[in-house]
Amino acid sequence: MNPAAVDFSKSAIDYASVTAQLPMGVLILDQQQRVCFWNEWLANHSGIAAATAVGQPLAELLPELRSSRFWSALDQVLRYRLPQLLSQALNRYILPLRSHHHSRYGIEYMQQQVRILPLHGSDGHDYALVTVQDVTESAIRAKAMVSMMQRLKEVSLRDPLTNLFNRRMMWNWLDQQMKEAQRYNKQIGCLLIDIDHFKQLNDTHGHQVGDDVLKGFARCVEQQLRDADLFVRYGGEEFVVLLPGSHYIQLGIVAKRVLEAVRESALGGLSAGGVTCSIGASCYRPATPCGADELLRRADKRLYEAKRTGRNRVVLPPEPPS
Amino acid sequence: MILTDLQRDALAEMANISASGIASQLSLLLRDTITIRVPTARMVPLRWLREQIEPNSGGSDTGCVYQALSGSFDGRIYLLLHDEHSRSLLHALVGDVTTGTEYADLQAYEHEAMTEIGNIIISSFAAMMIELLNSELELSMPAYLEGSTRQLLFMSGAEPIDEDQPSVIVIDTELHATERQVSGSLLLILRLLPVTALLQRLDAMMAELS
Numbered sequence: 001m002n003p004a005a006v007d008f009s010k011s012a013i014d015y016a017s018v019t020a021q022l023p024m025g026v027l028i029l030d031q032q033q034r035v036c037f038w039n040e041w042l043a044n045h046s047g048i049a050a051a052t053a054v055g056q057p058l059a060e061l062l063p064e065l066r067s068s069r070f071w072s073a074l075d076q077v078l079r080y081r082l083p084q085l086l087s088q089a090l091n092r093y094i095l096p097l098r099s100h101h102h103s104r105y106g107i108e109y110m111q112q113q114v115r116i117l118p119l120h121g122s123d124g125h126d127y128a129l130v131t132v133q134d135v136t137e138s139a140i141r142a143k144a145m146v147s148m149m150q151r152l153k154e155v156s157l158r159d160p161l162t163n164l165f166n167r168r169m170m171w172n173w174l175d176q177q178m179k180e181a182q183r184y185n186k187q188i189g190c191l192l193i194d195i196d197h198f199k200q201l202n203d204t205h206g207h208q209v210g211d212d213v214l215k216g217f218a219r220c221v222e223q224q225l226r227d228a229d230l231f232v233r234y235g236g237e238e239f240v241v242l243l244p245g246s247h248y249i250q251l252g253i254v255a256k257r258v259l260e261a262v263r264e265s266a267l268g269g270l271s272a273g274g275v276t277c278s279i280g281a282s283c284y285r286p287a288t289p290c291g292a293d294e295l296l297r298r299a300d301k302r303l304y305e306a307k308r309t310g311r312n313r314v315v316l317p318p319e320p321p322s
Numbered sequence: 323m324i325l326t327d328l329q330r331d332a333l334a335e336m337a338n339i340s341a342s343g344i345a346s347q348l349s350l351l352l353r354d355t356i357t358i359r360v361p362t363a364r365m366v367p368l369r370w371l372r373e374q375i376e377p378n379s380g381g382s383d384t385g386c387v388y389q390a391l392s393g394s395f396d397g398r399i400y401l402l403l404h405d406e407h408s409r410s411l412l413h414a415l416v417g418d419v420t421t422g423t424e425y426a427d428l429q430a431y432e433h434e435a436m437t438e439i440g441n442i443i444i445s446s447f448a449a450m451m452i453e454l455l456n457s458e459l460e461l462s463m464p465a466y467l468e469g470s471t472r473q474l475l476f477m478s479g480a481e482p483i484d485e486d487q488p489s490v491i492v493i494d495t496e497l498h499a500t501e502r503q504v505s506g507s508l509l510l511i512l513r514l515l516p517v518t519a520l521l522q523r524l525d526a527m528m529a530e531l532s
Contacts, residue, residue: 082448091437
């Protein structure tokens with residue numbers, strides 16, 4: 001017999017056995033939201049047998065099903081016969097079904113894509129057909145991809161030797177923070193720091209020691225800063241510290257603390273005092289705003305002044321009028 | 323064919339009534355306070371729509387969600403987030419991790435979210451058409467599509483296209499997410515074949531009310 005000619009409406013296929021084979025949940029609800037059909041997949045994943053489920057109001061069968069989106073979507077289907085999609089992107093957990101990925105990924109509940117469709121029964125009544133697809137694996141994949149992208153983004157904004165942020169991050173940060181400083185009338189302090197005689201140190205002790213000094217210097221200065229401050233390797237042996245919300249006096253305190261901490265630390269295997277630094281400071285003030293380039297240029301000018309007058313010192317901006 | 327003032331007001335009012343339900347559903351779903359500006363309705367030619375949408379798409383295809391409509395009216399209802407602001411709104415609502423990414427999985431994630439948001443908006447409006455126009459309607463499952471305005475709106479290809487003939491009903495509004503502080507415009511487009519069936523129902527509804 002030609003298979004295309006088979007009339008399935010008259011065939012002996014048991015459609016309940018078809019839904020039992022489907023790798024998804026299938027349930028049918030009547031106008032009173034009572035379960036009329038509950039397939040084997042749902043029984044396996046919920047631990048509730050079809051014999052128990054059928055005839056029960058869904059809200060009583062699954063009291064943990066509190067998704068307001070699910071109930072309003074079901075209402076749209078039963079009242080107006082308008083099909084509804086509940087995506088995993090916007091609904092993390094819909095039906096309270098346990099995930100098999102719990103032990104490996106810590107995801108307790110299955111992430112789902114749910115469709116609710118109108119169904120017209122041969123008895124003349126309208127029903128809602130609910131299908132539940134397990135999309136936990138694709139959610140895990142998407143999560144892993146997002147975390148990978150974040151890591152890549154992070155890597156592209158960091159200096160590989162010291163793991164400090166790089167210039168690209170600094171310009172992005174300044175662009176954002178200067179707008180906020182302007183809006184909320186806050187200052188931003190800027191320290192441009194240069195390790196004294198670094199070339200000489202490199203030539204005398206070798207590049208490995210030079211690298212260790214840079215790494216040690218980064219850790220030492222980092223300890224003097226707040227979480228909100230941004231610490232950047234600006235290039236070579238030059239570093240920038242940006243201090244949001246810091247005014248003239250705080251800027252001076254932090255700069256001197258950094259200077260002393262570096263002087264008193266044994267960095268890169270050298271004895272304490274073997275490494276010193278010079279610091280030029282500038283301050284962004286909303287009352288007299290300037291661009292990011294100008295903020296750095298002013299700090300650079302004072303760094304040059306600190307170098308010219310003997311190094312191992314801080315040159316601060318002029319004290320603002322009180 | 324153009325809409326009379328009364329037909330235009332009636333369509334805008336139907337959209338306005340459904341907007342409050344849409345706003346409360348989206349507020350719960352997106353965990354934000356969503357408000358929707360009072361919509362306006364008009365009947366426009368395809369050319370007008372292309373001029374509105376295509377310069378804002380930056381040369382790329384427009385994305386939309388559609389649901390096929392049958393019963394008292396045949397055709398399709400589309401939801402378009404058609405310009406930069408509306409796309410920013412979607413990114414803000416869904417999470418900005420997918421912005422600018424080339425990863426197909428993440429774009430699919432965003433399209434899926436847009437499909438559900440489109441489904442909520444389209445079916446709420448369709449429910450209002452059933453209620454107020456006393457009509458029988460069936461909708462297909464929502465689908466996400468990308469293409470040119472012409473491809474999206476005239477997919478069947480069977481009918482002759484006169485780009486200057488008003489043939490599409492456009493309901494436009496703006497959605498605002500209070501906590502995220504973003505707004506974007508939405509276009510709900512009714513492409514009905516023929517559109518006269520809807521207009522007759524609108525006239526009948528207004529005759530009953532007067």
